[in-house]
Amino acid sequence: MEEQKIRLSKLNNDLSQGKSVCSSKGVLSAFPLSLMTEFQIHGLGLVVCQRGSFSFSLNQKSFSAKAGETLFIPEDSLFQVLQESDDVEIFILIYQIGPIRDIMGNLVVSMYLCSQLISEPCYVWNTGEEEEVVRYMSLLDDTLEIGENSFNHYEQKLLLLALTYRLCSIYNRKLITNRDSIGHRNDIFMRLIQLIEQHYMRERGVEFYASKLCLSPKYLSALSKSICGYTVQELVFKSIIRKSISLLKNTQKNIQEITDELNFPNASYFGTFFKKQMGVSPQQYRRNINF
Numbered sequence: 001m002e003e004q005k006i007r008l009s010k011l012n013n014d015l016s017q018g019k020s021v022c023s024s025k026g027v028l029s030a031f032p033l034s035l036m037t038e039f040q041i042h043g044l045g046l047v048v049c050q051r052g053s054f055s056f057s058l059n060q061k062s063f064s065a066k067a068g069e070t071l072f073i074p075e076d077s078l079f080q081v082l083q084e085s086d087d088v089e090i091f092i093l094i095y096q097i098g099p100i101r102d103i104m105g106n107l108v109v110s111m112y113l114c115s116q117l118i119s120e121p122c123y124v125w126n127t128g129e130e131e132e133v134v135r136y137m138s139l140l141d142d143t144l145e146i147g148e149n150s151f152n153h154y155e156q157k158l159l160l161l162a163l164t165y166r167l168c169s170i171y172n173r174k175l176i177t178n179r180d181s182i183g184h185r186n187d188i189f190m191r192l193i194q195l196i197e198q199h200y201m202r203e204r205g206v207e208f209y210a211s212k213l214c215l216s217p218k219y220l221s222a223l224s225k226s227i228c229g230y231t232v233q234e235l236v237f238k239s240i241i242r243k244s245i246s247l248l249k250n251t252q253k254n255i256q257e258i259t260d261e262l263n264f265p266n267a268s269y270f271g272t273f274f275k276k277q278m279g280v281s282p283q284q285y286r287r288n289i290n291f
Contacts, residue, residue, distance in 0.1 A: 024092040043096035045073025052088030200239040
């Protein structure tokens with residue numbers, strides 16, 4: 001019991017200090033004090049309820065969760081635990097996606113957008129994969145216990161990425177189940193995102209994606225703009241830039257190799273594209289990272 005109090009206090013401190021990864025590091029029989037008052041979650045949050053129940057407010061709407069259910073807290077939400085049962089047992093993980101944003105694909109980034117397409121998003125449900133999610137959390141906890149080094153740093157990023165993909169897989173199944181509530185236009189948008197994820201390395205024109213969806217390029221771009229604020233072309237460019245940043249930050253490949261991997265005709269063309277999107281050349285971006 002004393003060990004659990006120490007973990008609870010550590011979690012409370014980590015949350016208060018805005019740490020990039022805040023974990024209960026095992027089961028807890030109470031929520032940290034930080035979450036008992038309205039708290040801004042600067043990241044994604046997960047609460048797996050193993051036993052008992054609790055009620056909470058999320059963005060000023062009230063919900064409840066019980067044993068066998070998982071609570072998903074969207075990025076930058078206002079969260080507060082309102083009540084917890086005497087026998088409650090929970091696992092908690094809150095992590096910022098900033099450190100892994102550059103290596104996330106379109107599908108992951110778009111999941112939050114997709115969640116907002118449902119008129120009444122469901123933040124709590126029995127996924128059937130609670131044990132698997134807790135296993136990911138446990139593996140991540142192991143990396144938090146190890147002293148900071150470059151290998152540990154990358155292992156942590158990969159585990160966070162793997163967990164994020166698993167959560168998106170779970171959420172995607174939920175969205176498919178609720179397809180009727182999403183609507184036809186938003187269903188098209190989800191299919192567009194999937195197509196961009198599959199083809200952006202080679203196909204950059206709106207015409208390709210419109211043809212795949214049997215729509216006119218003008219209609220598809222207007223639809224995309226109305227849903228997420230970006231045209232199809234802008235979404236494709238964002239995918240290319242995200243991949244470019246990942247290669248510049250996480251590999252030793254030179255600019256020509258990156259140019260070839262991204263299927264640009266030459267390094268000069270890639271450099272011009274990158275600078276237009278980011279304001280600096282690829283070489284300068286890499287130097288800024290290493291400074």
